Amino acid sequence: MNPTSPYTTSLHPGNAYWMARLSKEVYTKKSEGNPAPDEEKIRENLQRDDEEFISVFGADKNSAQAALVEHGDYLCMVFRGTDQPADWLDNINVFSRKELFGEFHRGFWDSVEDVWEPIFTRYRNLLKRRRRPLFITGHSLGGAMATIAAARLVHEDLPFTSVYTFGQPRALTRETARIFNTECKSRFFRFHNNNDIVTRAPARLMGYSHVGNYLHISEKKTIHREVGFWFRFLDYVDGAFETLKKEGSLDLIKDHDMDEYLEAVEEWNTE
Numbered sequence: 001m002n003p004t005s006p007y008t009t010s011l012h013p014g015n016a017y018w019m020a021r022l023s024k025e026v027y028t029k030k031s032e033g034n035p036a037p038d039e040e041k042i043r044e045n046l047q048r049d050d051e052e053f054i055s056v057f058g059a060d061k062n063s064a065q066a067a068l069v070e071h072g073d074y075l076c077m078v079f080r081g082t083d084q085p086a087d088w089l090d091n092i093n094v095f096s097r098k099e100l101f102g103e104f105h106r107g108f109w110d111s112v113e114d115v116w117e118p119i120f121t122r123y124r125n126l127l128k129r130r131r132r133p134l135f136i137t138g139h140s141l142g143g144a145m146a147t148i149a150a151a152r153l154v155h156e157d158l159p160f161t162s163v164y165t166f167g168q169p170r171a172l173t174r175e176t177a178r179i180f181n182t183e184c185k186s187r188f189f190r191f192h193n194n195n196d197i198v199t200r201a202p203a204r205l206m207g208y209s210h211v212g213n214y215l216h217i218s219e220k221k222t223i224h225r226e227v228g229f230w231f232r233f234l235d236y237v238d239g240a241f242e243t244l245k246k247e248g249s250l251d252l253i254k255d256h257d258m259d260e261y262l263e264a265v266e267e268w269n270t271e
């Protein structure tokens with residue numbers, strides 16, 4: 001398995017794996033009644049595979065959760081997604097708000113705003129102790145939050161190594177996405193698993209656009225970069241057919257599960 005490469009801004013299997021792993025771990029809650037990230041449990045889980053993980057600092061406010069993970073070689077902002085993607089899709093709004101250098105999805109912006117101060121303060125404090133490169137990552141809603149976090153850092157001219165997102169919805173309007181891509185497309189990697197329906201919201205017709213480099217995970221769990229429409233369409237059909245055969249129904253939410261992303265990226269990282 002490839003280890004993390006903290007100063008590699010281009011696509012790297014080791015970096016992709018550990019960002020997927022962190023995006024999975026941040027779902028660990030303190031309890032059913034307390035959705036805050038379980039910092040000690042997350043740290044223990046990570047240290048089983050890499051003793052260089054030092055600390056986990058969690059933030060929780062208004063149904064938004066995130067963590068600042070400290071490793072001996074790097075730091076990472078990790079944003080949590082939602083436990084109920086079907087309910088979340090039903091209630092997603094399409095309103096934008098003007099911030100920084102453009103327009104951002106209002107709900108996603110507000111989620112970042114809820115956890116930004118404690119996460120960013122923790123990041124700056126750790127930098128004062130010892131400078132280390134920064135990664136940003138997240139799954140689902142957390143991927144949209146990671147995108148906005150990166151935009152905030154770009155606006156403040158603060159460095160980061162790269163962004164890895166998994167199953168994220170669109171978070172920026174079309175023109176804002178164009179500006180964002182001129183600054184950091186080369187270090188932004190967006191993974192989409194087969195029939196994951198969350199990645200299609202909010203709709204393009206509503207003026208929203210994806211950013212970064214596109215990585216498609218096929219029905220066979222192989223990863224392809226910047227594939228064309230026809231390949232994606234045939235793979236969607238294959239994936240839907242296989243799901244219908246196995247389960248008797250078409251579950252577009254299943255492909256959104258973070259475990260599905262982690263499995264594919266882990267296989268890719270061991271090739």
